[in-house]
Amino acid sequence: MGALRAVPLPTTRRAARMERTHHMTDRFDILLIGLNHKTAPVEVRECLGFTANAMDDALERLHMLPSVQEALLLSTCNRVEVLVTTADHERAVKEIIDFLADSNHLAPANFTDALYIHRGDDAVRHVFRVAASLDSMVVGEPQILGQLKDAYRRATERKCSGVILNRMLHRTFFVAKRIRTETGIGDHAVSVSYAAIELGRKIFGSLEGKTVLLIGAGEMAELAVEHLIRHRAGTILVTNRTFERGVELAARFNGRALAFEEIGTGLREADIVISSTGSPDYVLRRDQVKAMRRGQRQRPLFFIDIAVPRDIDPEINRLENTYVYDIDDLKGVIEENLEDRQRAALQGERIVEEAVIRFRQWYQSLEVVPTIVALRHKLEEIVLQEGAKTMGGLGLKADARAQDAFDKMTHAVVNKILHAPTTLLKREVGHNQPALYLDAVRRLFGLDD
Numbered sequence: 001m002g003a004l005r006a007v008p009l010p011t012t013r014r015a016a017r018m019e020r021t022h023h024m025t026d027r028f029d030i031l032l033i034g035l036n037h038k039t040a041p042v043e044v045r046e047c048l049g050f051t052a053n054a055m056d057d058a059l060e061r062l063h064m065l066p067s068v069q070e071a072l073l074l075s076t077c078n079r080v081e082v083l084v085t086t087a088d089h090e091r092a093v094k095e096i097i098d099f100l101a102d103s104n105h106l107a108p109a110n111f112t113d114a115l116y117i118h119r120g121d122d123a124v125r126h127v128f129r130v131a132a133s134l135d136s137m138v139v140g141e142p143q144i145l146g147q148l149k150d151a152y153r154r155a156t157e158r159k160c161s162g163v164i165l166n167r168m169l170h171r172t173f174f175v176a177k178r179i180r181t182e183t184g185i186g187d188h189a190v191s192v193s194y195a196a197i198e199l200g201r202k203i204f205g206s207l208e209g210k211t212v213l214l215i216g217a218g219e220m221a222e223l224a225v226e227h228l229i230r231h232r233a234g235t236i237l238v239t240n241r242t243f244e245r246g247v248e249l250a251a252r253f254n255g256r257a258l259a260f261e262e263i264g265t266g267l268r269e270a271d272i273v274i275s276s277t278g279s280p281d282y283v284l285r286r287d288q289v290k291a292m293r294r295g296q297r298q299r300p301l302f303f304i305d306i307a308v309p310r311d312i313d314p315e316i317n318r319l320e321n322t323y324v325y326d327i328d329d330l331k332g333v334i335e336e337n338l339e340d341r342q343r344a345a346l347q348g349e350r351i352v353e354e355a356v357i358r359f360r361q362w363y364q365s366l367e368v369v370p371t372i373v374a375l376r377h378k379l380e381e382i383v384l385q386e387g388a389k390t391m392g393g394l395g396l397k398a399d400a401r402a403q404d405a406f407d408k409m410t411h412a413v414v415n416k417i418l419h420a421p422t423t424l425l426k427r428e429v430g431h432n433q434p435a436l437y438l439d440a441v442r443r444l445f446g447l448d449d
Contacts, residue, residue, distance in 0.1 A: 028069060028164060029089045030363075032123040033096050033115060034081030037137050040114035048104050048111055050075040055154060058103055063160040065099060067092040070162040072169070074130075074151040076144065078137055083127065085164050093117060124168060124359050128352045131176040133185070140185040140341045145176050167362065175355045182351065183344035193223035193276075195330040195337070196304045200272050201231060203302055203323075209234040213270035215263065215284075216240060216277035217249040220306055224274050225253045237266045241277070264292040273303045275311035286315040293319065306330065368425045371438050372418070374447045379414045 035045065050058050055073065062082060063071040072083040082100070086092035097115070101108045118126045129135045131148050152169045155161040161169070180186055201207055212233050214221045217240035225236060236255035240246035243259055250257040258266050267273065267289065277283055284303075293301070303324045305312040310326055317324040387406060425437055442448055 028085040028087055029092075029119055030083075030123045030164065030168070031086050031089060031092055031096075032081060032083045032118040032126055033093065033100075034074075034079060035111065035114040035116065036079035036081075036135070039116060040111065044111055044114055045078070045080065047106060048080045048100060049077070050080070050103070054103075056158065059154055059160055060158055061103070062096070062099055063158070065092070065095045067095050070155075070165045071160045072151055072155045072165055074148060076147050079130070081130075083123070083165065085162070089119065121356055121360055125352060125356045127168065127172050128175045128355055129349075131172045132179040132348050132352065133176075134179075134345055134348050134352070139338075139345050142180075142186055145173070149173065164363070164366075168359065171355060171359055175351060179348040179351050183347040185341055185344035185348055187340075193220050193306065194227050195333045196224055196274055196306050197227040197231060198337075199304060199325060199330065199333060200274075200302065204271070206231075207272075208232040210271040211235045211237065211269050213237045213239065213263075213266040213273045214249075214255075215266075215273065215275040215311065216307070217242075217245045218276060218278070220276040221274070222249060224276070224306075225249065225255070229253060235269070237270065239263055239266055264288075267292045267301070268296060270301065271299075273301065273312075274306065275303065276306045277311050279307070279311060280309060282313045283311040284316065285313040286319065289313075289316050289322065290319055293322065304330075365426060367438065371425065371441055371447065372422055375421070375441065375445055376414055376418060378445060378447060379417055380410060383410045383413055 035048065037045070040048075050073065055075065059071065059073045062068065062073055062084070065071075067086050067088045068084045069087065070085040074081045074083070080100070082096050084092060084096070097108050097112060100106075100111070116126075126135070127148075131145050133139060133141050133144050136144055148169075152161065152165075155165065197207070200210070200212075204210060207228065208231070210233050212228055212235070214224065214236065217238055221238070225238075228236060236250070236253055237258055238246045238250040238255050239258040239260050239262065240249070241260050243257065247257040249255070263284070275283060298321065300321045300323065303312045303316060303322070305324065305326045308327055312324050312326070314324055314326070316322055387410070391406075421441060425441065
């Protein structure tokens with residue numbers, strides 16, 4: 001065989017490796033700038049918010065800022081937040097504030113007092129808390145997690161996120177799911193519509209198959225229908241003074257619309273009546289219901305009145321097997337459940353702190369990667385060069401099979417040599433002074449020569 005020569009890495013691979021190593025040695029900060037319902041009134045939030053149509057262009061302009069490497073933009077009715085990675089924290093803060101001002105044609109002075117700026121662990125903690133709805137106006141509400149997922153989807157589709165934000169957001173969604181599962185933070189009703197449905201569940205044990213009559217087709221009724229469907233209610237009847245609106249709501253949820261004059265028909269079919277009209281007077285009085293209930297006194301009928309002023313005459317409660325609950329009854333349920341959510345939130349905060357520590361450990365481990373990559377590269381070069389000299393001195397001729405065997409041997413030797421230092425470096429990240437170990441390795445092996 002002829003000489004087995006050392007085969008240098010192709011120029012493109014070598015360049016790619018060196019470029020990747022260079023980028024990983026850059027120290028990026030995680031930075032979050034934003035405002036929310038706690039720091040800014042609605043008139044400020046609505047001026048800074050981005051419409052769905054404007055989000056794509058805004059995100060791309062954000063990503064193009066000179067100080068920004070990775071970017072994500074979140075805009076809801078309760079918050080506007082910018083999450084980025086940057087190698088120049090101070091410059092990024094200024095550029096992002098200017099970006100928010102220019103995008104919304106505002107002077108920075110109009111909103112800077114309402115901004116919060118989080119960096120590093122504080123930024124990570126904030127995002128985890130937002131996703132878990134620990135920072136929401138209503139603790140435990142589920143909408144914010146979906147909104148954050150949409151923001152991340154936009155960032156990935158436009159290649160605005162990278163290694164750091166990808167890892168961070170994946171952990172964010174995992175943490176939010178864990179908090180919701182382990183603490184039950186979203187299990188208890190804290191809105192009037194949801195509380196009404198929860199009350200119905202307590203009355204019947206299950207709403208599955210129950211017929212529900214909705215009187216009124218406004219926002220409260222719409223929210224109630226969504227909760228009813230989630231709990232597999234049976235037939236949903238909708239009656240409204242404006243019949244067209246009743247038809248529209250019923251059609252959206254596969255229900256049945258009744259004319260307002262057909263309330264009696266609905267009462268004869270219904271197990272639960274939920275009323276939420278804007279009427280200044282009672283929609284149903286005791287005598288009406290008594291007449292409509294003739295022959296049905298053995299079947300219980302529950303009225304849940306979520307209107308203010310009330311729709312249902314409280315005297316109806318005196319009829320046999322007929323029960324009326326009003327907004328005050330629901331408030332008791334809501335207050336009790338808010339206390340439950342606050343207890344769940346304390347558990348959630350603990351889970352967030354654990355997750356912040358784990359993410360920090362991963363983030364710090366990125367400092368180790370360039371040193372390990374450089375060390376592997378140096379060892380591979382040494383083995384290849386010395387192998388080529390030895391085989392060349394023996395006058396051996398290279399062929400594909402021999403070259404493949406030598407490459408495998410090189411890989412195995414380098415892995416064995418690197419095992420102990422790699423394990424040590426990864427173990428020391430997040431403990432003691434990792435920079436000392438990294439500096440020692442680089443100096444011992446002359447990686448910066």
